[in-house]
Amino acid sequence: MTSGIHHITAITRKIQANVDFYVGFLGLRLVKRTAGYEDADQLHLFYGDAAASPGSLITFLAWEDGSPGRVGLGQPSEIALAIRPEAIGFWLTRALTHNVAMTGPAQEFGEPVLRFKDPDGIIVKLVGEADVSGPAPHVTRGIAAGDAIQRIRGATILSEKPAETTAFIGGHFGFRKVAEADGVIRLGGEAGDVLDIRNASGFWTSAPGTGTIDHIALRAPDRASVEAMAGRLAAEDAGDTNMHDRSYFYSLYVREPGGSLVEYATDGPGMTVDEPLETLGHTLFIPKHFRADPEDVRARLPQFSLPGDERMSERDLPFIHRMHRPENPDGTAVVLLHGTGGNETSLLPFGARLAPNAVLVSPRGRSVDEGHPRFFRRLSMTTFDQKDIVSEAEAFAAFMEGANAAYGLDPDKTLFVGYSNGANMIGAVMLLHPGIIRNAVLLRGMNVLETVPATDLPGTNVLMASGESDPYGRFAGDLERHLKARGATVEHRLLAAGHEIGGADLELAKAYKERVIG
Numbered sequence: 218m219t220s221g222i223h224h225i226t227a228i229t230r231k232i233q234a235n236v237d238f239y240v241g242f243l244g245l246r247l248v249k250r251t252a253g254y255e256d257a258d259q260l261h262l263f264y265g266d267a268a269a270s271p272g273s274l275i276t277f278l279a280w281e282d283g284s285p286g287r288v289g290l291g292q293p294s295e296i297a298l299a300i301r302p303e304a305i306g307f308w309l310t311r312a313l314t315h316n317v318a319m320t321g322p323a324q325e326f327g328e329p330v331l332r333f334k335d336p337d338g339i340i341v342k343l344v345g346e347a348d349v350s351g352p353a354p355h356v357t358r359g360i361a362a363g364d365a366i367q368r369i370r371g372a373t374i375l376s377e378k379p380a381e382t383t384a385f386i387g388g389h390f391g392f393r394k395v396a397e398a399d400g401v402i403r404l405g406g407e408a409g410d411v412l413d414i415r416n417a418s419g420f421w422t423s424a425p426g427t428g429t430i431d432h433i434a435l436r437a438p439d440r441a442s443v444e445a446m447a448g449r450l451a452a453e454d455a456g457d458t459n460m461h462d463r464s465y466f467y468s469l470y471v472r473e474p475g476g477s478l479v480e481y482a483t484d485g486p487g488m489t490v491d492e493p494l495e496t497l498g499h500t501l502f503i504p505k506h507f508r509a510d511p512e513d514v515r516a517r518l519p520q521f522s523l524p525g526d527e528r529m530s531e532r533d534l535p536f537i538h539r540m541h542r543p544e545n546p547d548g549t550a551v552v553l554l555h556g557t558g559g560n561e562t563s564l565l566p567f568g569a570r571l572a573p574n575a576v577l578v579s580p581r582g583r584s585v586d587e588g589h590p591r592f593f594r595r596l597s598m599t600t601f602d603q604k605d606i607v608s609e610a611e612a613f614a615a616f617m618e619g620a621n622a623a624y625g626l627d628p629d630k631t632l633f634v635g636y637s638n639g640a641n642m643i644g645a646v647m648l649l650h651p652g653i654i655r656n657a658v659l660l661r662g663m664n665v666l667e668t669v670p671a672t673d674l675p676g677t678n679v680l681m682a683s684g685e686s687d688p689y690g691r692f693a694g695d696l697e698r699h700l701k702a703r704g705a706t707v708e709h710r711l712l713a714a715g716h717e718i719g720g721a722d723l724e725l726a727k728a729y730k731e732r733v734i735g
Contacts, residue, residue: 220391221408222369223434223466223482224263224274225296227339228286230427232260232279233521233530234336239264239275241524242315243298243341244360247498248488252514253278254463257507258562260518266368268353269488269497271436271466272408273368278431281519282537285338286426290377290417291476293430295340297330297411299370302345305329307364326396326403337428344370349409358525371411372433373401376475377418385455385473386412389446390435390481408436414475423476432470434480440467446481464504465490513566516541516577532623535616536580540624541565547574549734550624550631552617554580554639556661558589564636567718571634571726578620582638583609592642593665599692601665606645613642614650630734633657634726636718641665644696647679648672648703656733658682658726660718663692664699674705680729681707682722684714 229235239245248269253259259278266273275296288294300308305322308331312319321331322345329345343366351367376382383402386392392412395405400416412433423429437443443460447469450458460469468482492500503514520541522528529542539561551572553564561581568577582592584605593609594602620626633654635643640662647654651672658680679700683690693709700707708729712721 221272221406221436222371222410222412223271223436223480223484224276225293225369225372225430225433226276226278226480227296227337227430228280228283228425228427229277229335229337230280230283230285231336232262232277232281232519233528235277235279236262236521237524238317238335239277242311242317244355244357244365245273245275246355246357247523248274249465249492249498249502250500251502252504252507252509252518254461254504257503257509257514258517263488263498265355265488266351266353266366267355268494270352270368271482271484271487272410273351273353273366275369279519280427281539283427286429287421287424288375288429289421289423290375291472292375292423293372293433293477294375294415295342295373295413296430297342297344297370297372299346299349299351299367299410300343300365301349301363301367302329302347304364305331305343305345308343311359326398339428339430342370346370346409369410371413372430373413373415374433374473374475374477375415375417375420375423376473376477377416377420378475379414379416381474382414382477386414386435386479389449390479406435432478432480434468434482437468437481437483439483439485443467443469443481443483464502510566512569516565516569517562529624532619534619534623535612536583537561538578538580538616538620539565541569541577541579543569543574543576545574546576548627548630549575549730550578550626551575551730552578552580552620552631552633554592554633554635554642555582555590556637556639557586557591559636559639560590564634564639567723568634570723572632572730575632576624576626578624578626580613580616582642583612591638593638593645599689601641603667606642606665607649610642610646610649613646614653617653628653628655631656632730632734634660635662636660637662637716644700647674647677647705648699651677651703656730658729659696660722660726661687661689661693661716662696663689664696666699669699672703674700674703677705678733679705679707680725681709682718682725683709683711684716685711686714687716689716 245264249263354365392404396403466482555563582590640659
């Protein structure tokens with residue numbers, strides 16, 4: 218093994234657009250999909266060459282609807298990928314035909330460079346490198362082997378301490394200075410890749426978020442080398458370090474003097490340790506330390522489709538939401554409304570267990586209470602903002618009209634499931650906008666309307682589940698009476714529970730769904 222770049226990790230806001238760019242446009246192979254090592258509800262995708270070779274890997278953490286970051290000091294600013302110089306013309310044409318904005322070609326350190334921005338705004342450079350030969354270029358539809366991306370060429374680091382950054386990376390990771398021009402010190406690794414240290418003194422500081430590069434990982438020969446590096450860094454008082462077994466490599470993290478995060482990662486055991494090369498990227502890996510149910514994690518993670526596969530894109534609707542499509546949809550749907558403190562992913566595992574073959578739609582409440590999403594504001598524990606309820610119920614009714622059209626939902630075969638504040642929202646929508654919701658399961662619900670309109674609800678089916686020791690349970694009867702008085706068919710079950718929900722709620726909801734919509 219020679220010194221060089223192992224992988225580069227960045228952060229994306231919309232995973233489908235990210236896949237379309239890196240797989241569909243650039244022609245990289247999706248070689249691994251995992252749940253995050255720090256957060257099981259965070260999708261992590263790895264792209265690379267046909268063999269998932271170290272030195273070809275670009276990885277992305279998915280922060281769905283996360284706040285954009287800011288590129289600045291103490292952060293990488295560009296990713297460079299190597300192509301053959303004669304392939305520049307191919308990529309110029311491909312960018313035009315795929316409607317991808319570009320600049321260039323320009324000359325940098327004697328090499329032709331094309332610049333693109335990915336859907337999150339991250340700068341990706343294609344660099345024509347003389348005599349480049351990647352270990353396993355990925356040949357895909359429309360991209361021949363001679364035109365394909367060969368491997369990572371390098372990355373640019375913004376530093377207000379360029380001399381110190383250069384000395385740190387050169388002294389510890391086997392890079393050496395090979396050129397300098399226009400405020401950039403170029404360091405070269407033995408594998409042929411480069412790190413450009415740009416003097417960014419006076420520039421603003423970076424801020425983490427989507428559309429930024431999180432870190433650059435450099436190559437280590439083995440675990441013993443990583444542990445030895447940790448010892449040297451500690452002896453030099455080089456700052457905090459931490460080591461992790463990432464299953465596919467063992468690594469440590471440290472910040473160089475300019476502030477950028479650097480990882481030192483082993484080549485082995487590699488991406489094929491748990492998947493054969495032929496099917497790389499098809500299986501979701503979940504780190505064992507979470508001890509999580511794979512089906513629960515899979516339901517919470519954002520879905521995406523590879524280019525050419527059937528897809529159901531998430532539509533732009535009045536509520537941020539997650540849409541989960543099963544492998545074998547049965548024509549039914551479940552709409553899930555979370556409680557206070559939850560979000561659009563909270564009830565997805567419940568929905569997937571309730572109806573494994575149903576399309577799941579899970580919106581996030583737009584009101585905020587003490588920093589937590591809700592579907593409407595409360596003024597005290599048992600009094601609620603009536604204007605907010607009315608306006609949010611109207612917005613939710615519009616959301617469902619749009620979702621029905623966008624996702625092909627049949628209102629008669631759609632079950633609405635709400636917990637606590639979400640259940641209360643469903644109750645309010647039924648009373649304020651009859652016909653939008655025809656089948657509902659209300660878990661720990663209560664009436665929140667001070668004035669209930671004289672609407673008609675014939676053909677509306679409702680299951681209410683209250684907890685015997687739920688302090689709010691005494692308010693559930695009022696909602697039951699209002700629904701029945703307006704013609705709804707209501708079943709009200711009392712469970713040996715408090716305000717929390719559990720297995721008894723799930724089994725009750727499953728049986729109810731089978732009875733009312735199949």
